[in-house]
Amino acid sequence: MNHEDGDKGSTAPERSTPDPDATPDSVEPENAATEPAPEADEVTPPDDAPTSQPSADEAPTTQLDLGDLGERSEGQAPLWVEPQANEDVTQVIPAIPPGPVPGPTQAYTTPAEDPTVVAPPAAPPVPPQPEPQPAEEPAEKAPARASWVKVAAITGGVIAVIGIAYAADLAVSSGKVPRGVTVAGVDVGGSTREEAEATLQAQVGPRVGQPLTVRAGDVSTELVPSAAGLGVDWEATLDRAHSQPLNPFTRVASFFTADEIGVVSTRDETALASAVDGLRSETDRASREGTVVFEGATPVPVDPSTGQNLNGEGAEAALIENWAFGRTVDLPVDVVPVTVTQEGVQRALDDVAVPAASADLVVTGRDGKVATVPRQQIGAVVGFEPDGSGGLKPTYNFEAATGILAPQLVSTEIVPKDAKITLDGGSPAVVPAVVGDLVQWPKTLETMPEVLRGNGSHTTPAVYGPVPPALTTEAAQALGVKEVVGEFTTGGFSAASGTNIRLAASEINGALIKPGDTFSLNGYTGPRGTAQGYVESGIINNGRPDTAVGGGVSQVATTLYNAAYFAGMEDVAHTEHSYYISRYPEAREATVFEGAIDLQFRNTGKTGVMIQAIGGASDLTIRFWGTKSVDVESITGNRTKPTQPDTVTLPAGDHCIASSGAPGFTASDTRVISDHATGQEISRDTRTVRYDPVPIVKCEEPGAPPKPDERTPAASPAPSAPAENPSTTPKPKPNEGE
Numbered sequence: 001m002n003h004e005d006g007d008k009g010s011t012a013p014e015r016s017t018p019d020p021d022a023t024p025d026s027v028e029p030e031n032a033a034t035e036p037a038p039e040a041d042e043v044t045p046p047d048d049a050p051t052s053q054p055s056a057d058e059a060p061t062t063q064l065d066l067g068d069l070g071e072r073s074e075g076q077a078p079l080w081v082e083p084q085a086n087e088d089v090t091q092v093i094p095a096i097p098p099g100p101v102p103g104p105t106q107a108y109t110t111p112a113e114d115p116t117v118v119a120p121p122a123a124p125p126v127p128p129q130p131e132p133q134p135a136e137e138p139a140e141k142a143p144a145r146a147s148w149v150k151v152a153a154i155t156g157g158v159i160a161v162i163g164i165a166y167a168a169d170l171a172v173s174s175g176k177v178p179r180g181v182t183v184a185g186v187d188v189g190g191s192t193r194e195e196a197e198a199t200l201q202a203q204v205g206p207r208v209g210q211p212l213t214v215r216a217g218d219v220s221t222e223l224v225p226s227a228a229g230l231g232v233d234w235e236a237t238l239d240r241a242h243s244q245p246l247n248p249f250t251r252v253a254s255f256f257t258a259d260e261i262g263v264v265s266t267r268d269e270t271a272l273a274s275a276v277d278g279l280r281s282e283t284d285r286a287s288r289e290g291t292v293v294f295e296g297a298t299p300v301p302v303d304p305s306t307g308q309n310l311n312g313e314g315a316e317a318a319l320i321e322n323w324a325f326g327r328t329v330d331l332p333v334d335v336v337p338v339t340v341t342q343e344g345v346q347r348a349l350d351d352v353a354v355p356a357a358s359a360d361l362v363v364t365g366r367d368g369k370v371a372t373v374p375r376q377q378i379g380a381v382v383g384f385e386p387d388g389s390g391g392l393k394p395t396y397n398f399e400a401a402t403g404i405l406a407p408q409l410v411s412t413e414i415v416p417k418d419a420k421i422t423l424d425g426g427s428p429a430v431v432p433a434v435v436g437d438l439v440q441w442p443k444t445l446e447t448m449p450e451v452l453r454g455n456g457s458h459t460t461p462a463v464y465g466p467v468p469p470a471l472t473t474e475a476a477q478a479l480g481v482k483e484v485v486g487e488f489t490t491g492g493f494s495a496a497s498g499t500n501i502r503l504a505a506s507e508i509n510g511a512l513i514k515p516g517d518t519f520s521l522n523g524y525t526g527p528r529g530t531a532q533g534y535v536e537s538g539i540i541n542n543g544r545p546d547t548a549v550g551g552g553v554s555q556v557a558t559t560l561y562n563a564a565y566f567a568g569m570e571d572v573a574h575t576e577h578s579y580y581i582s583r584y585p586e587a588r589e590a591t592v593f594e595g596a597i598d599l600q601f602r603n604t605g606k607t608g609v610m611i612q613a614i615g616g617a618s619d620l621t622i623r624f625w626g627t628k629s630v631d632v633e634s635i636t637g638n639r640t641k642p643t644q645p646d647t648v649t650l651p652a653g654d655h656c657i658a659s660s661g662a663p664g665f666t667a668s669d670t671r672v673i674s675d676h677a678t679g680q681e682i683s684r685d686t687r688t689v690r691y692d693p694v695p696i697v698k699c700e701e702p703g704a705p706p707k708p709d710e711r712t713p714a715a716s717p718a719p720s721a722p723a724e725n726p727s728t729t730p731k732p733k734p735n736e737g738e
Contacts, residue, residue: 181241182260184324188241189259196241197234204232204263207326216283216315216331217308225323228275229268232324236264263324276315283310283333289386290340292353294379299353301345307336344391348384352394356382356452362459363405363444371408371462373401380404382452396449402441409462413438416469419476421512421610421625428610428625430476436467471512479512479608480627486567490559491619492583496537497552502615503533504556505622509613513603518572519564519611521557521592521599528553528594538657540577540591546655554591556613557599559622561590564601566632567609567624568673572600579664580691586636587669587689605629631676637668637686645693649700656699664693 177196181189186203188196208231211222225231240261287307293300314332322329361373361381373381381401387393416436421428444463451458493501507525528534528550537551554577561574565588574590575597581589590599603609609626645661670686 177238177241178259180259182258183237184263184326185260187258193238196238200232200234200237200263204324204326207324208232210326212323212326213328214279214315214319214331215328216279216310217333217335219283219285219308220328221279221282223275223279223319225319227271228319229271230319230323231266233264233266237261240264262321265320265324267320272316272319273312276310276312276319279315279331280310283331284308287336287338289338290342290345291384291392292345292348294353294357294382297357297375297378299349299357301349303342303345304338304340306338308333309336310334339386339388339390340392341390344387344389348392348394352384352453353382355455356394356458358455359458361401361448361452362457363409363462364459365409365439365462366412366464369409369412371405373404377404378452381448394449396445396452398442398445398448401445401448406439406441409439412462413464416467418469418471419473420510421476421479421481423612423625428481430473432473433469433471433476435469437464438467439463440465479514479610480606481512481608481610481625483625483628484623485609485626485628486563486565486569486624486632487621488559488562488566489619489621490555490562490583491616493552493555493618493620494537496535497555498615498617500528500534500537500550500552501555501620504528504553505613505615505620508556508560508611511611513609513611515603515606515608518600518602519569521560522594523598539593540579546657550594555620556622557592558584558589559620560611560613561599561601562588563611563622563624565634565671567626568605568630568632569601569609569624570604572602574599574601576689576691578692579662579694580667585634585669586639586667587687588634588636628676630682631674631679633672633674635670635672637670639665639667641666641690643693645695647696647698649698652699652701657697658699659694659697661696662694664691666690 177188177191177193179189181187183196183200184204184207186200188199191199208226209224211224213220214223285307288302288305290304291302293302311332311334318329318331357375357378360375361378363371365371381397381404383395383397384392385395414434414437416438417434419433420431422431423429440463443465444460447460451460504525508521511519511524513519526532530549534550534553536547536549539546539548539551539554541548557574562585565571576587576589577584577591580586591597592599605626606629607627609624612623612625614621614623643664645663647661650656666688668686668688670684672684673682674680675682
């Protein structure tokens with residue numbers, strides 16, 4: 001029981017529903033005449049205390065009739081208030097003022113007991129106390145509580161209905177695909193797994209063989225999924241749907257939303273990668289930098305355009321994820337940027353290209369001569385390239401400009417001429433060099449960029465300057481070309497060979513070999529074909545006589561080799577014929593063939609050497625002029641190791657040249673070089689050469705019976721190879737000589 005301080009005056013308990021019509025006079029106290037009111041500081045005992053005989057320490061309690069509680073007049077506080085939930089039902093009994101009470105004062109014990117009124121024992125009078133004021137209670141409290149109860153009842157009913165609906169929905173949808181599930185845009189929610197698979201195979205399945213539009217950047221093309229190795233795993237796809245959700249909110253939301261789960265694609269990695277690579281020819285493009293080009297005399301702007309490359313890995317992922325929807329699939333691309341902006345192109349057009357093409361480029365030379373680059377050719381001279389800052393910088397092709405302009409001013413130039421050594425009088429004489437006076441084109445065209453930027457005349461003067469000759473007069477005189485230092489003559493050639501021999505001799509006549517320089521016969525003459533005037537004549541081809549254009553030049557090679565041999569030149573490269581030719585010295589001859597076999601020697605002396613070549617009707621003489629410093633002696637060895645020729649029968653025709661053959665042998669030559677002034681030997685070198693036998697060649701008409709003891713080419717033994725000996729010259733390759 002709650003205890004309150006009685007001296008402070010406790011307010012009377014309030015009833016929950018006071019009767020406004022009750023008055024104090026209507027309450028009749030029981031035993032009022034014999035039992036006085038309790039003392040003010042007394043309180044009611046707890047509910048579990050005995051009530052028949054109160055102890056000496058406790059004040060008597062007054063039990064009131066429950067029917068009288070709350071019967072108070074309007075404006076007076078009710079005597080009891082209904083306890084709140086979970087509170088002790090025992091309430092504090094208010095203090096009773098002394099003297100007669102207008103109505104009975106009762107205390108509520110427990111709702112289970114019948115109320116009785118017990119008269120308290122007599123007590124001395126107490127001083128009058130002020131009547132306690134009733135606690136203020138909102139007038140709308142009781143109606144609000146009633147409204148809450150009504151709302152709670154309605155809410156409970158709604159929840160019960162929802163629970164029943166939830167249980168029913170869960171029971172009905174059990175074992176089916178959750179509501180709202182779509183696969184590649186096809187709604188399968190609420191279907192059984194078998195029904196869903198059948199629906200998907202009917203609606204999604206055909207898409208695997210239908211052309212699918214794919215878009216990469218701004219390029220669209222088509223691809224067939226099945227050809228790209230794509231398909232559908234129906235079992236795994238439906239596994240994505242999971243089971244029925246238990247969350248009631250999720251189930252309610254499924255009535256209004258869709259859950260797209262896509263498909264699980266099967267794929268052939270190789271076929272998919274190949275299909276994606278096949279798209280690149282249409283989707284990929286290189287970037288195009290903005291620039292300005294010239295169409296004749298008209299400058300044309302070229303707009304910049306970014307490039308793109310298909311992102312292979314991303315494209316494969318996009319196809320796997322989205323092909324089954326049957327709609328356009330966007331494939332990722334890597335953009336290839338450009339550096340030139342549209343504004344940069346326009347500036348180059350306005351500031352450079354248009355002025356450059358507005359007039360011809362003119363270079364004025366001597367004697368009123370001019371050279372011109374016409375406006376229609378300005379594109380060969382002016383170009384553009386990115387400047388790295390979004391613009392274009394002009395480029396100028398000075399070499400192309402020189403190629404157009406220089407020929408037009410050749411007549412105004414003095415061409416430099418080298419000093420020459422002539423033998424017109426039978427002895428060497430130096431013809432002085434000529435210093436040239438030529439247009440200095442690099443210097444002349446230095447101003448071309450500024451000249452072309454103007455909108456008026458594009459004219460600039462030619463700048464001339466002296467150009468020294470390659471061989472000055474002083475240098476020619478210092479070469480020391482004054483006497484014959486080596487000479488050799490050969491003869492006995494045919495008319496056709498003579499034509500080629502004299503032509504080659506004329507080309508090397510007058511050649512100067514400076515100290516330390518190497519001379520090459522093939523390099524000096526250049527090509528020896530019909531365009532150069534050479535004719536067909538005899539050669540040695542694959543060990544047998546044959547004919548070819550330029551035949552006979554090997555005689556020039558042999559004559560030149562011997563002249564260089566006796567002049568003391570250093571042998572750099574030379575090759576002997578595969579079989580011996582009687583008009584040449586043994587082991588001291590040479591052959592050449594354009595592009596395969598060459599003759600080369602080096603001038604190791606301190607002075608220059610000039611070649612003089614004189615081709616006669618039936619002989620050739622070559623002399624080396626210079627300053628004699630050495631003497632040369634040739635020692636020819638005996639022939640050894642003879643070999644007999646084979647007989648070869650060939651079909652008659654232009655390429656069959658009959659031959660009586662000759663035996664082969666091995667020969668050697670020793671060159672001894674001595675100092676010309678002292679006679680002291682400087683060097684001694686021996687060269688050994690193995691000559692193959694010359695085959696006996698017979699030319700017969702096809703179908704003629706072979707003669708006894710004659711062998712066909714197929715039965716002919718191949719010529720024996722030379723022995724591996726460092727001092728032996730290797731056998732020449734096919735096309736062995738002209």
